[in-house]
Amino acid sequence: WIGWVGNLEALPPETRERLQQELDAHRLSPVSLDHPTLAGFYAGYSNRVLWPLFHSMPGRLPLRIDSWDAYQRGNEAFAATALHVAREDELLWVHDYQLMLVPRLVRNARPEVRIAYFLHIPFPSADVFRLIPQRERLLEGLLGADQIAFHTADYRANFAHALRSLLDLDAEDDVVRVRGRTVHLE
Numbered sequence: 530w531i532g533w534v535g536n537l538e539a540l541p542p543e544t545r546e547r548l549q550q551e552l553d554a555h556r557l558s559p560v561s562l563d564h565p566t567l568a569g570f571y572a573g574y575s576n577r578v579l580w581p582l583f584h585s586m587p588g589r590l591p592l593r594i595d596s597w598d599a600y601q602r603g604n605e606a607f608a609a610t611a612l613h614v615a616r617e618d619e620l621l622w623v624h625d626y627q628l629m630l631v632p633r634l635v636r637n638a639r640p641e642v643r644i645a646y647f648l649h650i651p652f653p654s655a656d657v658f659r660l661i662p663q664r665e666r667l668l669e670g671l672l673g674a675d676q677i678a679f680h681t682a683d684y685r686a687n688f689a690h691a692l693r694s695l696l697d698l699d700a701e702d703d704v705v706r707v708r709g710r711t712v713h714l715e
Contacts, residue, residue, distance in 0.1 A: 531610050533567070534559040558614045560606050569599020575627040578661065583626060583650045585657050597663055601630060604670070608634035615642055623674065625649045630666070632673030646674040652684040655691040668696055672707050678715040685714050 534552075537545050537559060552559060562570065573596030581589035608631045615621050615635075623631045623646045632644045658664055668691060671677055679685040685702060692700035698707060705712050 530556065531558045531560060531607060531614065533562055536564075537561070556614075558610050560610045562603060562606055566599050566602045566606070569596035570603030571627060574600035579626045579629075580650065582657065582661055583653050585651070585653050587657060587660050590660070594662065604628055604630035605634060607631050608638070611635055612638050615639070617641065619643070620645060622647070630670035633670040634673070636673035644674040645676040645678065646671060647678045648684070649680075651681075652679055652688045652691075654687050655694045658687070658691050659695060664691075664695055668692060672705070672712055674712060675710070676713045676715060689714060 534557075537548065538561075540548065549559075574594070577591055578594055578596070581587070607628055611621055611623075611631065612635060620643045621635060623644065626648060628646075632646050635642055635644055652658070661667070671688075672692075677688070679688065682702070689700040689702050689705065692698040692705055698705055700714075703714050705714065
């Protein structure tokens with residue numbers, strides 16, 4: 530398990546060391562995020578931009594999106610931790626809209642790693658998704674996975690349509706070929 534567990538730096542050194550030993554014993558790997566990155570990554574871009582857009586509420590998008598850099602830094606921190614702890618024979622499962630860039634970041638560093646991604650929220654229609662300025666970067670991030678899963682066939686079809694209309698890929702509802710790889714859509 531790789532995740533944010535809070536600010537470990539605020540703990541006394543002996544407590545931090547004891548906690549790290551306990552985390553290591555259970556193969557729990559904390560991701561370190563400073564406060565500005567955390568705020569922009571989670572509360573900012575993830576929850577003020579992606580969440581309303583993916584729930585087809587474009588009227589709730591901020592007028593100015595200024596948290597993209599923090600979203601990238603947050604994804605880079607999660608990918609770095611995953612790259613540090615992932616074993617060659619493991620399947621790396623990436624979950625949800627906060628980590629849409631992680632599959633590509635891991636794939637670029639370690640092409641042999643098997644990666645699956647599950648989106649826990651709806652994937653909107655391509656017409657709604659195209660409203661986000663970083664749309665191509667988000668799609669490219671997800672395409673680093675070997676398998677991308679959605680709650681419903683409609684959300685999967687929306688994603689495939691976004692790949693066709695925004696990236697000009699030959700995407701079927703259940704598979705897309707990209708850079709010589711096959712990505713399965715479930």
